[in-house]
Every structure is written in structure tokens, then in C-alpha cells.
Amino acid sequence: MTLLAVSKTRSAGDVAALADQGQYHFGENYLQEALDKIRELADRDLTWHFIGPIQSNKTRDIAAHFHWVHSVDRARIAERLNAQRPEGLAPLNVCIQVNVDAEDSKSGVALADVPALAARFQQWPRLRLRGLMAIPRADAADGGRDAFRRLAMTLSQLRNTMPALDTLSMGMSADYPVAIDEGATIVRLGTALFGPRPPKASNPAV
Ligand SMILES: *Cc1c(COP(=O)(O)O)cnc(C)c1O
Numbered sequence: 719m720t721l722l723a724v725s726k727t728r729s730a731g732d733v734a735a736l737a738d739q740g741q742y743h744f745g746e747n748y749l750q751e752a753l754d755k756i757r758e759l760a761d762r763d764l765t766w767h768f769i770g771p772i773q774s775n776k777t778r779d780i781a782a783h784f785h786w787v788h789s790v791d792r793a794r795i796a797e798r799l800n801a802q803r804p805e806g807l808a809p810l811n812v813c814i815q816v817n818v819d820a821e822d823s824k825s826g827v828a829l830a831d832v833p834a835l836a837a838r839f840q841q842w843p844r845l846r847l848r849g850l851m852a853i854p855r856a857d858a859a860d861g862g863r864d865a866f867r868r869l870a871m872t873l874s875q876l877r878n879t880m881p882a883l884d885t886l887s888m889g890m891s892a893d894y895p896v897a898i899d900e901g902a903t904i905v906r907l908g909t910a911l912f913g914p915r916p917p918k919a920s921n922p923a924v
Pocket of ligand 1: 724726747769770853890891892906907908909910
């Protein structure tokens with residue numbers, strides 16, 4: 719299990735302090751902020767994960783500067799990341815983001831549409847599909863357990879034809895114990911590690 723430290727809104731110094739304690743995986747949502755930190759910390763051997771919504775005009779920088787992307791939710795974005803991943807780098811690790819509770823306010827593909835999108839990754843050699851990511855609804859009475867279970871079930875079905883898939887990116891500060899219980903391989907923790915974040919008005923989904 720990998721602990722992904724979600725460092726959005728935190729300084730490069732905050733990231734460096736965690737890295738000094740042996741934390742090497744960091745997750746970012748806002749591209750410009752992330753690029754500044756990646757540049758500032760370039761002399762450290764960190765693994766950067768992009769976990770925020772992706773607009774088409776951001777794919778070139780994401781493909782060039784990140785090791786993982788958890789938030790691919792449509793073929794058009796995957797096509798661009800594949801075309802723009804620099805030759806000298808290993809394939810970009812990708813998770814498909816799933817709208818596991820079918821919420822209007824959330825991005826992500828519907829559970830039923832996951833197999834068709836996953837199958838298309840054969841056409842994208844510069845991407846390495848690793849698995850699925852989801853953010854369940856915040857107010858579920860079961861703490862998200864049923865949503866995590868549905869995501870895990872979907873991954874397990876995909877593995878019948880794509881046995882290399884190995885990643886369930888699920889669980890945040892409020893629900894990670896349940897996610898781990900249901901098979902998470904990456905938990906994404908921000909506030910549990912760094913303390914409360916100032917609210918970001920431009921991004922109501924987080
Ligand atoms: C902000 C964010 C997190 C971390 O949230 P916390 O509740 O602070 O742990 C995890 N995943 C995604 C996709 C996020 O945007």
C-alpha cells in the first residue's frame with residue numbers, strides 16, 4: 719500500500735519536510751502550483767501524481783512533469799497525454815477516474831463505461847493503465863464502503879482480461895480506513911498529514 723501525500727496548497731518546504739522523513743509520493747491538483755514545486759524540488763527523487771480535473775490545455779505539462787495521473791476520465795485526454803508524453807520518459811502511469819456514486823457534481827466515467835475506456839489503452843503505448851481511482855460521496859452512511867467495494871469489484875473484473883492492472887486509488891483523510899479495508903493500494907491523504915487546508919473557492923469539488 720502506498721501513502722500518497724496530497725500536497726495541494728502546501729509549500730515546497732512542507733513537501734521537503736515530509737520527504738526528509740521518507741515520504742516520496744506527492745499528489746497535486748493545481749497544475750501551475752505543482753510545476754513550481756516540482757521545479758523547486760527537482761534535486762530530490764520524488765514521485766509526482768496529478769489527481770485533479772484535467773483540461774485539454776494542461777495535458778502537455780502533465781505528460782512532461784508527472785509520473786502518475788489518477789484523473790483520466792475521457793479518451794480525448796488520454797489520447798493527448800499519450801501523444802505528448804516525452805520519448806525519454808517511461809510510460810505515464812494512469813488510473814481511470816470513476817464517478818462511482820453517479821453524482822452530477824463529480825467528474826469520472828460511469829462504472830458501466832469503464833471497460834470500454836480501459837480497452838482503448840492498447841492504442842496508447844506511452845500510457846500504462848494501472849487501475850481505477852474514485853472519490854465516493856462525502857455523506858454516505860456507510861462511510862463509502864459500498865462505493866469502494868463497487869470500485870474494487872470493477873477492477874477485479876477488468877483483471878480477467880488485463881491482469882497487469884494493480885491499482886485501486888481510493889481513500890482520503892475522512893474515509894481511508896474503510897478504503898484500506900476494501901482493498902485500496904493507494905490512499906490519498908491531505909489534511910490527515912498536513913492539517914486543515916484553506917478553502918479554495920475556485921474548486922468546490924474539493
Ligand atoms: C484534496 C484531495 C485529496 C485529499 O483530501 P483530504 O481530505 O485532505 O485527505 C485526495 N484526493 C483528491 C482527488 C483530492 O482532490
